[in-house]
Each structure stands twice: as structure tokens, then as C-alpha cells.
Amino acid sequence: MGPQSPLSSYRLLFIVFSFLISVSAAQAETLLLQAASMLDVRSGKVLSPANVLISDGKITDVNPSNTPSNVQIVELGDAMLLPGLIDMHTHITGDYFTGDDWTTAVARQTAPDWALQGVRFARDVLAVGFTTIRDLGAQPGFPDVALMRAIDAGHVAGPDIWPAGHAISITGGHCDWTGYAPNVLELGPKGGIADGVDEVMKAVRYQAKHGVRVIKVCATGGVFSFSQNAEVGAQQFSIDELSTIVTEAHKLGLKVAAHAHGTVGINAAVRAGVDSIEHGSILTEESVRLMKERGTFLVPQAYLNEFELAPDTPPATVAKNEYLKPLVVRSFKLAYEGGVNMAFGSDNGVFPHHKTALEFAALVRMGISEVDAIRMATINAAKLLGVDDRGELVAGKRADIIAVKHNPLENITAMEDVTFVMKQGVVYKQEGAGM
DSSP states (O other): OOOOOHHHHHHHHHHHHHHHHHHHHHHHSOEEEEESEEEETTTTEEESSEEEEEETTEEEEESOSSOOTTOEEEEOTTOEEEEOEEEEEEOTTOOTTTSTTTTTHHHHOOHHHHHHHHHHHHHHHHHTTEEEEEEOOOOTTOHHHHHHHHHHTTSSOOOEEEEOOSOBBOTTSTTSOOSSOTTSSOOOGGGTBOOSHHHHHHHHHHHHHTTOSEEEEEOBOOTTOOSTTOOTTOBOSOHHHHHHHHHHHHHTTOEEEEEEOSHHHHHHHHHHTOSEEEEOOSOOHHHHHHHHHHTOEEEOOTGGGTOOOOTTSOHHHHHHHHHHHHHHHHHHHHHHHTTOOBOOOOOBTSSOGGGTTHHHHHHHHTTOOHHHHHHHTTHHHHHHHTOOSSSSOSTTSBOOEEEESSOTTTOGGGGGOEEEEEETTEEEEETTTBO
């Protein structure tokens, strides 16, 4: 294929420009969504009917007494409206453990490969109702930051992204790319692999320099760690290193999410001031007390605890996964009954992105109420993000709105069949119209 002709370039620019104009026009016009009902996630009450007035990408009124004459009506019939969903733990540029080459892909692919894969996965999660995500650790080269910028610019469709860039890990620990020959993927602080106070400080600052919106630290080992020194629950960073990471991140206006399975590492991360514990597989009453005292969120992954690993998964990984399963259930109940703040996090990328909503039913099977599962993905998640412009269907909030066919408070699996998706006033999916 030869060089692109000037005419082809002009056509491409025209297509991109036309897309941006259409998005701006959609945000500017006044819409009225009409549906049979809507869920007030804060009170847990179902309101009927549901008439939501939208202008300039925001909700301007709910069930208004008077409707403007120039409004465009979007009729959704018997559907129930909910706020756009928020997933606080994704891997949007990766298909880590569901593809045929998941053990070697990171050594053979490049940041552009992962960013382009992310375009597809971003569309997948938006189509199932997630209008905002927090991406906790991508491959080398900041593909998640590139994807965020492309979505923000209107070049591709997808959720708002809070990217973490490179997760911060000790050398050879969980979140280091281990299992390769010497000198293959041996990264330093710029790639998130850091040892000691000076290096972790540099790692945080480097991520911030390149546009991340959250810092991810691997405080303990993990299920998919290949190295021999990455026991699933073992603490990996010292309290001084963890405290430095948190201090530097908070100085830069960034929150810190800590991957942590084991009790000692969980408690150390909480004492260091992290904003959320990801997984939290082996909690104790002391862990719950510490998290409540400091307002630390738990972001559990309930569906991941049920997900069947691929047949070619290494035996050591299978053994760690089976060891954690009963502990995860016990810890979740301890946190829920103890009143720990909890937000929704799927860990998709470990399983297919389009199945993200399976997390809701898994949460309910672990003992949480349907409305609390939905709150985890709306108002709770917004609080953990540190934003107040989304997560509820009230005047003044962003017009991030989805619709489902049935009442999820009666059957939580209704969350798996999203028929309508609007993000910031723009309709991206409507049943019968495609994505």
C-alpha cells in the first residue's frame, strides 16, 4: 500500500471533524428522556414515571412540571433509568488472561497495539452501561493515558477514564512483568518498578508527569504473580515506601489504590493512607477498624472469585486462587457488616470486558443487597473518585444515564441487559439502533 493521498487525508479529517460537530450538537440540544421509572440510588426508591430533561450534557430537571416546546423526546417505554455506571478497577487496554498468548503478549506487543485494543474494549464497557472507569495498571508506554485522551477529544467512543499508567511494584513482585529471561522487560521507576523511598518517589512523579489520574501500588503478592518471591498475601513494600507513595501522590492531587490480598500488607497500606484497598482478600476485624477510622474504601472483585481460570493456567496460580476463594467471601461479609465504604470494581481484562456487569449478581450472591450493589457502582464510586458531578439522576449532574428492561432491585441480573446508554448528553446506544 502506497502513501496516503492528500484527498484521502482530507476525507479522513472531514469524517473526524463531522463526528466532533455531531457530538457537540447532541450535547447542545435539549432532550427529554421518558421512561416508565427511574431509580433514586441514594434513597433506594423507584420513582414513576421518569421524565429527565437534559441540556448541554447535564440533567436540568427531573419530572418537570412544564416541558419546553422545543425539546426532543426520547421515548424509552417500560424501561427503568439509572445513573451511568462507574467501574473502579479495570484493565481497559488488556486482554490479559483470556487470550491465547496472555503469558507473552507484553513482550511482543507495543503501546500502540494496546491503545488500539483499548478502543474496542472501551466500546464494550460503554455498551454495557459503564460511562466512567478507573484503569488500574496498563502495559508499558501509557496506552491507557493515550486512550483517555482520544476519548476526551471525541476521536473514539468510550467511558471517561481515570488511568494509573504503570502500577508501582517492587522488583520481582506482583505488577512486575516477571517470568522472562534476564534483560527482558526489566523496568525501573519510569516503568513503575521501584525499590526504596527515593525510587518510589520518582515512580509516582513520573506517572504524574505523563498524565495519570490515580496511582496504583501493589502492596502484596497476587494470584497471577509468576516470580517465586510473590506469595499471594505477602507484604511487598515497607511502611516507609508506602507512606512515601501516598504522600507524593496526594501532594500531586492523585489518589492511591493499593492491590492487597494479605492482612499485613492491607493494614500497612491503610496505615500509610491509601484511598482504596483493591481485593482485600484476607481482612480481619483490625483491618475493618482501621479502614473505618481512615475512611478507606474496599474495592472487592466478587465475580473474579467465581470466574473459572483457563485450562492452561499454571498450577501455582490455580492453587493460590483456590486458597483465596473462601477467604474472599469471609472478608467481604466482614467488611460489609462492619460498615466499610465499598465501591464497584470488576478487574475486567482478567475476564472479558463485555461481561463486566456480571459483577452485580456476584456481589449479591456474596450477601450484599441489590441497592447497595448498585450504590457501589454509582454514588459510592463517585465519592471514591472524588467527584460530585455524576452517580445520581438529579438536576445539575452530568447526563450519564442508562436504561434496563426490568427492576434490578427485584432481580439484579437486570443489570446485565442495558438497552440505552447516554454519556454527557450524547446517546451511544439505544435498543434497536445499535452502538
